[in-house]
Amino acid sequence: MSEPVRIGLLGRGTVGGAVCDLLEDRADAIREAAGRPMELAGVLTTSQGDFDSILADSDLIVELMGGTDDARRYVLAALEAGKPVVTANKQLLAQHGDELFAAAEASGVEIRFEAAVAGVVPIIRTVTEAFGSVPFTRVFGIVNGTTNFILSEMAETGASYDDVLARAQELGYAEADPTEDVNGADAAAKMAILARLAFHAPVTLDQVSFEGIESVQPDDLSYAKELGLSLKLLGVAEKLEGGIAVRVFPCFLYPGHPLAPIGGPFNAVTLEGPEITEVTLSGPGAGGPQTAAAVIGDLISIVAGNRVPRRPEGPIEILSDVESSFYLHLEVADRPGVLAEVAKSLSDAGISVKSVVQKGIGDDARLVMVVHRCPEKEFMGVVDEIADLDYMRSRPRFIRVIEEESV
């Protein structure tokens, strides 16, 4: 195995700490995916480390310190020294994107920033790589988890904005000072980045108009429910006659909209264009391990470049004896004791019934039930047994069920 890639880490907060953990815990998988092992060459925090010596010792810089002054200076220095950069700093990119991309291009090195928009959801590489030549008509989504959590909770509980914000702060979904999240500024920075990439336009933060959710009333949400709408803080970048518009605003969505079901602190982005129709990506927009996973993905892509796909690691057992929950449909003779007999067959095999509906009378009588997760073999055995009983009017039918809490 070749020489390790030496990584200089700037900032060791929640995400920086999670990156350190992953570099250690997942070292084998990372080496396998990248083709080279990775190791920390140095860490810069407010209390330790010296940037110049870390830069000199590193092949690659990971910027997770936040802010736009030191971060800008360090990232530019790294790029100018011909060292690739991975950053999760949306403000840095939204405010100084032109300068940073020009520096990267001049040195012929990469700057990657998947974690800057929608956390671990791979929207940046989808826009720039998978759909690198695709003409987009619109890119829009839920790019702030704090506000989505607040709006989901308000809709569900009917509580006021202030009460739900307090709850979000307790749960860690909102910062002590939530201003940038709730007034739309955070989403605006992310939309500036997405609009730049999707429309190849030098969009800067001050060109993105934004409104927040501070003045949303429980009333609005209850009327919306009557009208069949759900409320989201949306970022929208769209091509219009004569140019593009990039905006952030609270917005009602009709029920079938791909972003309507995205609840809680999740993020989601929909890409539209004549060739791709409509592609939507969703997932956690924040969280230490999740954001760190996006950073590691960027590191691997920089180091691996155009590697051929890995071959399988070796034999793995392919299992067929698995567990499932089932829906079971029985057409039965309409006479006393049938349900009791079916229930006994299931119970003798250790299978418990979750819900049952008895339907119809006479020749149309049927039992429809859902049973809890059980070994499939056991279930099939009971179905065969039940099929032979004399009150069955046809072969039992069954379909698997994926329940809320399990497979």
Add this chain to the structure above:
Amino acid sequence: MSEPVRIGLLGRGTVGGAVCDLLEDRADAIREAAGRPMELAGVLTTSQGDFDSILADSDLIVELMGGTDDARRYVLAALEAGKPVVTANKQLLAQHGDELFAAAEASGVEIRFEAAVAGVVPIIRTVTEAFGSVPFTRVFGIVNGTTNFILSEMAETGASYDDVLARAQELGYAEADPTEDVNGADAAAKMAILARLAFHAPVTLDQVSFEGIESVQPDDLSYAKELGLSLKLLGVAEKLEGGIAVRVFPCFLYPGHPLAPIGGPFNAVTLEGPEITEVTLSGPGAGGPQTAAAVIGDLISIVAGNRVPRRPEGPIEILSDVESSFYLHLEVADRPGVLAEVAKSLSDAGISVKSVVQKGIGDDARLVMVVHRCPEKEFMGVVDEIADLDYMRSRPRFIRVIEEESV
């Protein structure tokens, strides 16, 4: 600009034709994204072309002919000649993946196949690149659009399987011989590919158990509705104690499940793991231009490799005068003629009301309405006008609405 990349195209059916169109229509964007122009070196069809001479003239082979005999021979020959391959052939990969990946590795060239699973939805590059070192616990999804269309239609209309299949064939969502789609075999091939990549396991097609949707009854769907469930044909690859299980089966999903809202011919795949929580990608799983866009994305990635992100192409107008539909909330004095006056103000500005709800009495009276898409400036003007009217008890509130048919 450097020398063109010469592409040898095998097969010119629906997708092959769409690839030819895109190479021509989108030539500038493709050259920009890839860093080099691309041109067709030759096309092999059943009636024209000779593989050996096309291979000799090409830098890269795109296999869209289907089948597993000639396709396997040609793809192996290309890889052995050190020429990268892009293919959309799921059966080829599911049945001969080991051999093809070994050949690619031996020659140090890429084989890419985004279009083989879930069409333009970038699931392959997400699993292998964005999440290249991420440990997955489960990868599951709707990977066959024909069956998803049939099940969506059955649920919506209550029609029988046979009737809906006939309709799907008319609409082009099902083939004349739909066997491979409806019996789960097509989904099984895609899950063999996904399981291989996600779990680094040499999964072959015969290790994937599959069931189809042929025996689903309208009954099952109507009972499911009562139980709050929706029916999907699901592919599931999951890590279990002692190994992995890879299966395809019809399955009921609870309402909040990320795959539950995926309707019609769309595909969607959810990736689960401790670091990423749950990431879902959805979009059109078939279609000529869509599948061709995935092929072009693969071509660009092979040619571009680790290029630095493109800089913006130049100034683009950032527009602020846009159109929206609005929800408008007015707290009004409870007296005759108020609705008429508000309606007149809107109508004078050319804004038409879509729906209106009048609520409460006395000091609690309010009007809640949704207006059709109109220029935002016009709407804001009317809101200012209405705010000044003497029966208004507080400042009007408004929120944008995204309707079914428009932004």
